[in-house]
Amino acid sequence: MRFITAGIVVGSLLFASVATAAEGKKGSDNQKGGPGPGGGSTSADSSSPTEISGHTSAPSLGDVTEEEDEGGRANPDKVDPFARAYKPWEVGLAFTTHRMVIQNDLAGGDATNGSPGSGAGADKMVNDYEMYVRYDITKHDRVSIRAYVFERFLADPGENGLRFDDMAFTYTHSITLPRKFNLSLGFMLTAPTSFESYLAGTITTPRLSVGVDRRFGPLDLSARTYAQYDIQTEASYADGAGGAPTSLFHVGVVADAELHMPFHEPLSVGIGATTGYIWYHNISGGPAVSADPQFSTQPIQQSYGGEAYMRYVMPTLAGFKPDVTLAYGMGGPSVGYTSFLHDGVGHLYLGYRENSEFYLRFAVAY
Numbered sequence: 001m002r003f004i005t006a007g008i009v010v011g012s013l014l015f016a017s018v019a020t021a022a023e024g025k026k027g028s029d030n031q032k033g034g035p036g037p038g039g040g041s042t043s044a045d046s047s048s049p050t051e052i053s054g055h056t057s058a059p060s061l062g063d064v065t066e067e068e069d070e071g072g073r074a075n076p077d078k079v080d081p082f083a084r085a086y087k088p089w090e091v092g093l094a095f096t097t098h099r100m101v102i103q104n105d106l107a108g109g110d111a112t113n114g115s116p117g118s119g120a121g122a123d124k125m126v127n128d129y130e131m132y133v134r135y136d137i138t139k140h141d142r143v144s145i146r147a148y149v150f151e152r153f154l155a156d157p158g159e160n161g162l163r164f165d166d167m168a169f170t171y172t173h174s175i176t177l178p179r180k181f182n183l184s185l186g187f188m189l190t191a192p193t194s195f196e197s198y199l200a201g202t203i204t205t206p207r208l209s210v211g212v213d214r215r216f217g218p219l220d221l222s223a224r225t226y227a228q229y230d231i232q233t234e235a236s237y238a239d240g241a242g243g244a245p246t247s248l249f250h251v252g253v254v255a256d257a258e259l260h261m262p263f264h265e266p267l268s269v270g271i272g273a274t275t276g277y278i279w280y281h282n283i284s285g286g287p288a289v290s291a292d293p294q295f296s297t298q299p300i301q302q303s304y305g306g307e308a309y310m311r312y313v314m315p316t317l318a319g320f321k322p323d324v325t326l327a328y329g330m331g332g333p334s335v336g337y338t339s340f341l342h343d344g345v346g347h348l349y350l351g352y353r354e355n356s357e358f359y360l361r362f363a364v365a366y
Contacts, residue, residue, distance in 0.1 A: 088135060088136040088137075089133070089136070090134050090365055090366065091131075091132070091133050091134075091365070091366055092131070092132050092363060092364065092365035092366070093129075093130070093131055093364055094129070094130040094131075094361060094362065094363035095127070095128075095130075095361070095362050096127065096130070096334075096359055096360065096362075097125075097126075097359065097360050098125065098126040098127070098128070098332070098334050098335065098357050098358070098359040099124070099125050099357060099359070100123055100124045100125070100335065100357050101351075101353075101356040101357060101358065102353045102354075102356065103124055122152050122154040123152070123334065123335040123354075124153075124154065125152075125153050126150060126151065126152050126334045126335070127150070127151040128149065128150045128151070128165075128333075128334055129148070129149045130146065130147070130148050130363075131147050132144055132145065132147070133145050140173055140174045140175065141171070141172070141173050141174075142170075142171070142172045142174075143169075143171050143172075144168075144172075145167065145170075146167065146168045146170070147164070147165075147167050148164070148165035149162060149163070149165070150162070150163050163194065163195050164193045164194055164195075165193070165194045166190040166191060166192060166194045166197055166202075167190065167191040167193050168188055168189075168190050168191075169188065169189050169190070169191070170186060170187070170188045170189075171187045171188075172184055172186045172187075177212075180214060181212055181213070181214045183210070183211070183212050184209075184211040184224075185208075186208070186209040186210075186211070187206070187208055187209075188205075188207040188209070188228075189204050189205070189206055189207075190202075190204055190205045191204070192204065196237075199234070200230070200233075200234050200237060200247075201232050201233030202230060202232045202233075203231040203232065203233065204231050205228055205229070205230050205231065206229060206231070207226055207227070208226065208227055208228070209224055209227075210224065210225055210226075211224035211225075218260040218261070218262050218265075219257065219258070219259050219260075220257070220258040220259075220260070220270075221256075221257050222256050222257075223253065223256075224253070224255075225252065225253045226250075226251070226252055227249075227250065227251045228249070228250045228251075229249050229250075230247050232248075235281035235282075235283045236281065236283045245280040245281045245282070245283050245298060246280065246281055247278050247279070247281075248278075248279045248280055248281055249278070249279040250276055250277070250278050250279075251277050252275060252277065253274065253275060253276070254273075254274040255273055255274070256270060256271070256272040256273075257270055257271055257272075258270035258311075266312055266313040266315075267310075267312050267313075268311050268312075268313075269308075269309070269310050270308070270310075270311070271306070271307070271308050272306060272307050272309075273304075273305070273306040274304065274305050274306070274337075275303065275304040275305075276304075276337075277300050277301070277302050278301045278302075278303065279298070279301075280298045281298070282297060282298050301339055301340070301341060302339070302340040303331075303337040303338060303339050303340065304331070304340065305330050305331030305332065306330045306331070307327050307328060307329040307330065307332070308328050309326065309327030309328075310325070310326050310327070311323060311324070311325045311326075312325075319366050320364055320365070320366050321364065321365045321366070322362070322364040322365075323363050324360070324362055324363075325359075325360070325361040326358075326360050326361075327358070327361075328357070328358055329355075329356070329357050329358075329359060330350065330351055330352065330355060330356055331352070331355040331356075332355070332359065334359075335354075336354075337355060338352040
């Protein structure tokens, strides 16, 4: 109960900052269930308000955005007509509360082996807290640090439900292309601060990414591709004692479209989609594959996800830039993404019951 209270208090504080900013005008990336497109532990990238542009650990659309170059919605200055003059640094805090669409019959996780993808009961309601610091070395070069904490309300005995995700250190170089296209080249390293990284013996996860974005009037379009390699000491979770294989290599694509309302620029709606491919370690004496026991060797796993969201960027007040996002996600950093393989057969499930969620995000940057 005290953790629920703590989540409400933090959310209230962030909401208070949003309300204060609004009044000022009148008088602010995967541990997460199941293997995902970004895979591994890469919570790294998300200054974006949404899950797709956001980062992740066990899955990852972004975890989706290690570069925080952040296209239109990752940088509120681009859509906030009340923003102050540019400054080379920024700090930010965010609180997000997630609720699974299906609530009454989701199984619990695997407490014995500690595998991150065993059941969705622990994901029925999840809160996450994010903090980041970024600095622009030059007009086209940015470095940043991001940290995440997840709070689940169904935990193993003796645990409080709070766990760190991996910290992310990113560098992004942006290039202005002809016809107003923007190209971003990103590099990320993680620090193994998550429980999943502890079980997998993760040392770090380097990731390279290439993104392009372009604004057409009120419409922002962006796409990014990435590749990452998990440097680990264990081929399976739980030190090989029946645990699932750990991930090895990931590649993926993330795309997003955001439409700013012509009658009120700070209000926008958007959709995003992602897919990724994950290679796993081959292990002996354990399951043949992370998600499917139908194979004698580890097949390449494909995961996918998407979301639809509505976002409002509040007026900047005394340098503080609050915003709020409401979204439906078909998979996400906190609940994982759906695997294409099910019992040895490929299936595309839209709105998959163990990964469909609503989330509400309050954020403030300074």
